[in-house]
Amino acid sequence: MPTSKTHSSHKPLKRYGQNFLTDKNIIEKIVNEINSKEGEEILEIGPGKGALTRELLKSGAKIYAVEIDKYLVDELKKELEQANLINADVLKLNLVDLFTPNRIRVVGNIPYNITSPILFKLIENRTIVKDAVLMMQDEVAKRLVAKPNTKDYGILSIALNYFGSVEYCFRISKNVFFPKPKVFSALVHIYFNGQISPLDALFVKVVKAAFNHRRKTLKNSLTNSIFKDCDFKKIKFDLSRRAESLSVAEFTELTNEINNCLQRI
Ligand code: SAM
DSSP states (O other), X not given: OOOHHHHXXXXXXXXXXXXXXXXXXXXXXXXXXXXXXXXXXXXXXXXXXXXXXXXXXXXXXXXXXXXXXXXXXXXXXXXOTTSEEEESOGGGOOHHHHHTTSOEEEEEEOOGGGHHXXXXXXXXXXXXXXXXXXXXXXXXXXXXXXXXXXXXXXXHHHHHHHHEXXXXXXXXXXXXXXXXXXXXXXXXXXXXXXXXXXXXXXXXXXXXXXXXXXXXXXXXXXHTSTTTTSOGGGOOSOTTSBGGGOOHHHHHHHHHHHHHHHHHO
């Protein structure tokens, strides 16, 4: 049986983005933001050594925790018997199969190298994910709440604000982790509205096509995209604008126009 000595000799793995939280105050602040309740179902991404898991369990919520590192899963299983530990890659986990018909909450100090794929996965699963409290690189967190006409504004902030809303909670120092990361982190709280519209998939395609060349006009980007067969003369939208200047509501208008256009092809 591994002793605590072998545990500490398990070096944090860079490839899995292992920076473990070591500061009680910050753990408490994160757990307060989640504010989990008895009866709720919570999926934790990357429990690591259980810094958040341990506290979340105290609320009486039902905790599922998906961790890619088998060593850490085996260690956690010994201590946190009430948690449902899943040894898997979160990006490959089928959330619909696991949780439908319930709506879950997601939390995690997530591995920074897969932040975008995790966010897109949550967007895809937005009908079963109520909200997500996530720690990520500060730079990425700022992008999620960026406003139009700024360099940080882009696909992720638009998609998240179309499917819900995002709150930047607070910045987190490098000193609360072991090993210390190179960059600052931040906590964000994402809320999904759970609504589904027939134009959702088209909306994402329009935003992606528009941002393919963010410095060029919409006309230029769209005519060089999957929408090249549209008759853009019939579109009631100023296509001389650039993608980065459009609000979420304006992207919705543009999506409606492109949808009408596609019906005419
Ligand atoms: N929650 C712990 C904490 O705050 O101390 C650990 C956070 S650490 C930044 C990220 C954790 O995610 C690591 O334990 C790592 O092994 C795990 N991880 C990395 N890639 C993963 C993946 N694709 N699926 C599930 N877990 C992953």
